[in-house]
Amino acid sequence: MFAIHIENARSQHGDAIHNLIRLWYDLAPDETHELVMPAEAIAAYIRRFPEGVFVALEKEQVVGYAITMRTSHTPYERPQSWLEAIGGFAFRNYASRGEWLYGVDFFIHPNYRRRGIGTRMYRARFNLVKRLNLRxxxxxxxxxxxxxxxxxxxxxxxxxxxxxxxxxxxxxxxxxxxxxxxxxxxxxxxxxxxxxxxxxxxxxxxxxxxxxxxxx
Ligand SMILES: CC(C)(COP(=O)(O)OP(=O)(O)OC[C@H]1O[C@@H](n2cnc3c(N)ncnc32)[C@H](O)[C@@H]1OP(=O)(O)O)[C@@H](O)C(=O)NCCC(=O)NCCS
Structure with a gap:
């Protein structure tokens, strides 16, 4: 077992993140699901807000990811559905000056759970909230x-x-x-x-x- 590193994602991680989402939805190779984000949409979003997307890497293999978004919506307003909150896969609701960080998606590969990776990824996101001085x-x-x-x-x-x-x-x-x-x-x-x-x-x-x- 090798050490796990938590880092900001790069656009080339789009495919690996997409494949982990497919694993979460338990999709067969020929299956699709309307809530599975395409790899290109993930890569495009990483280019837009790289500090808000994290990957857990074992060597170069992505074993977990966390996608977040700055938003001008607040937790005190009417709750939105997931797709409504992000504004579709084009992330139309990403607000570069939004005062809250929204957790879009978070997944650790089942073989890597209960090793504290999820906790480390929360720490990374809380640190981002503090660094950006978000609410x-x-x-x-x-x-x-x-x-x-x-x-x-x-x-x-x-x-x-x-x-x-x-x-x-x-x-x-x-x-x-x-x-x-x-x-x-x-x-x-x-x-x-x-x-x-x-x-x-x-x-x-x-x-x-x-x-x-x-x-x-
Ligand atoms: C939720 C999820 C991200 C947690 O990831 P994880 O890497 O297993 O998280 P951690 O290992 O940091 O913590 C999980 C639990 O294991 C425990 N744990 C951590 N390290 C451990 C270890 N070495 N040995 C035993 N237990 C351990 C933690 O204490 C924690 O339990 P607790 O809350 O009762 O204290 C993961 O289960 C997952 O991907 N689930 C499916 C997707 C999902 O639900 N995503 C969130 C959508 S809202």
Whole structure:
């Protein structure tokens, strides 16, 4: 096993990131999915905001990625669906002066999980928020473990129980343990069939944020 390096992505990582997204959706070689971002769109976005896209590399192999976006939307407004939030694969809602960082996508290859790589990638993103003096970071956290409880409770009740620490979710609990707080339940976050199309708004407030005073 080799050391894992977390770095800013380069446009040539577009293909590898695209292939990891395909793995996440469990797609066969001839299958496509409307929410799988094309490799060219990823590469184009990396050229636009390279400091906001991270890869975990083992030697030169991409074993995880995190894509973020500056946005002028805030976690206090009506929650948007994922595709609406980014403005399609052209990232039309990327706002170069946006005051919040939005978590577009985040995935670690299953063979590399539980080694602290995800935690290191959160640290890299929190550091970016601090360096850019943004108000914070928010995302739609997927209720990855809900399917196990779907006969017993609604996704909303599941999300509440995870927030209170009564149930452990493989994604949300990890995020809450990394310093995020729950900002509420998001209905219809993805185009998956109900009840698997929901998410939890997760918010991290930058403790070092400094409001810029107007020059007088
Ligand atoms: C969520 C995800 C990114 C986490 O990545 P990861 O690299 O496994 O994260 P970490 O290893 O940093 O932490 C995962 C858990 O393993 C634990 N862990 C970390 N290192 C460990 C080790 N060496 N041995 C055992 N456990 C370890 C952590 O403590 C953490 O658990 P905790 O929150 O209860 O403390 C990954 O599971 C994933 O890609 N999931 C699918 C996609 C997804 O859900 N993305 C987020 C969309 S919102």
């Amino acid at each position: 914070g970071f928010f995302a739609g956290g997927m209720l990855a473990g809900y399917h196990k409880y779907q006969r017993q409770m609604s996704p909303r009740v599941y999300a509440e129980k995870v927030t209170r620490g009564e149930l452990q979710d493989p994604t949300i609990t990890m995020q809450l343990n990394r310093g995020f707080r729950s900002g509420g339940f998001i209905e219809n976050y993805t185009t998956d069939a109900p009840p698997h199309n929901n998410a939890m708004l997760i918010v991290w407030d930058n403790p070092h944020y400094e409001r810029m005073g107007l020059a007088v």
